[in-house]
Amino acid sequence: MTSTLSLPEERFAQLAAGFGDAETVRWLVRAQGSVQRELLSAVGTFGPRDDARFTAAWGVLLGLDASAPEAVTQVLAHPYTRVWASTLLGNISRGEFIAADVHHMEAVAASAAILAGIDLRLPVxxxxGKAPLPLFGALRAAETVWIDTCRVTLDEPVRTLTHGDLTVTLEDTDPYRALPYIGSEIEPTGRLTAAEARQWQRAFTGALEFIETHLPAYLPGLRVGLRTILPLRPDGPTDRSASARTAFGAVGIAARQLNPQSLAELLVHEFQHVKLGAMMDAFELYDRADIEPRYHPPCFSHPRPIEGLLHSTYAHLALTDFWQAQRTIATGSAAAAAADRHAEVRALTAEGIALLESAGSLTVLGTTVLDAMRHRATD
Incomplete structure (x- = not known):
């Protein structure tokens, strides 16, 4: 657990209000890096030492961490590396050693070697039918393949989205990208076509330009903390977005129409969840014993635990700002529709705040967040 003393009060206040400048979100990134390393250490400690493939890959990773620690740090920062580590540890705690999860250590080690520029011959x-390399993509194969880490040609190289100095992964290959959403209505796409990837790039450029112009307070944090966009399958008449606490830096997006304004809304909304999830890893914001799904957050038809209520309300701060911007730049009937949507979202935010106030489960720090959200909602 990270002490509150390690984050200056004014930076916590930024996060509590729903924002976070570059240095503040950089603190969240560092805090998450500590979590990721602790998980990897636990994997090495509790993993199956009688599995020769696991122990060999672990040895490679330890060697790389000594000679090229930044390369290991980069692989650990990939959102779905933490999903893998958490999954493997969960399996181990139940006495299960699932071969696919155990041997993914080889893929993690190989990616770290590629990043380090160290020429090794390693199995993946x-x-x-695919050999995944986190951060890089995948090779098509029928069985384990051996690669020369300085001479790798991928069948499905990872695509990236760029805008200025910001580059994020458009993740459609990692085998762990769907895992946080198993059993839900969230479903990642398969491999995108080249034309679809180009459409994503056009929308991404426009979305970042929109945020820079109309929602500038959100841009510095996005530039520092957003690592991955996960394309999701559209579902019905509404836009959809998703994030997972175990996948810091990743946001899942399904837009009915992939255009700059829709993507801008989904990005600022979903990145709120990313920030709050990292805050929850670092600080006690609510009573962890309050796990019963007895709250009805804004926009949810079924009850959620206190964590879900806090997430929903916090994310609605960004939605309120987005629709406030829309109502000022739209014209005619679109402006009227934006004003109606802004009023609706603002009312839902107030509803969430009232529910949090009556819950009685927030800690002192959680109450600080609540007070900051209330102040924002009444501005």
């Missing part, structure tokens, strides 16, 4: 395991 195959699942569902």
């Amino acid at each position: 395991p195959v699942r569902d």
Whole structure:
């Protein structure tokens, strides 16, 4: 657990109000880096030492961490590396050693070697006809493949989205990208076509320009903390977005129409969840014993625990700002519709704040967040 003394009060206040400048979000990134390393250490400690493939890959990773620690740090910062580590540790705690998860250590080690520029010949395991390399993409294969880490040609190289000095992964290959959403209505796409990837790039450029112009307070944090966009399958008549606490820096997006303004709304909204999830890893914001799904957050038809209520309300701060911007730049009937939507979202935010006030489960720090949200909502 990270002490509150390590984050200056004014920076916590930024996050509590729903914002976070570059240095503040950089603190969240560093805090998450500590979590990621602790998880990797636990994987090495509790993993199956009688599995020769696991121990060999672990040895490679330890060697790389000694000679090229930044390369290991980069692989650990990939959102779905933490999903893998958390999944493996969960399996181990139940006495289960699932081969695909155990041997993914080889893929993690190989990616770290590629980043380090160290020429090694290493195995990469195959699942569902693909050998994944976190951060890089995948090779198509029928069984485990051996790669020369300085001479790798990928069948499905990872695509990236760029705007200025910001580059994020458009993740459609990692085998762990869907895992946080198993059993839900959230479903990542398969491999995108080249034309679809170009459409994403056009929308991304326009979305960042929109945020820079109309929602500038959100841009510095996005530039520092956004690492990955996960394309999701559209579902019905509404836009959809998703994030997972175990995948810091990643946001899932499904837009009915992939255009700059829709993507801008989904990005600022979903990155709120990313920030709050990292805050919850670092600080006690609510009573962890309050796990019953007894609250009805804004926009949810079924009850959620206190964590879900806090997430929903916090994310609605960004939605309120987005629709406030829309009502000022739209004209005619679009302006009227934006004003109606702004009023609706603002009312939902107030509803969430009232529910949090009556819950009685927030800690002192959680109450600080609540007070900051209330102040924002009444501006």
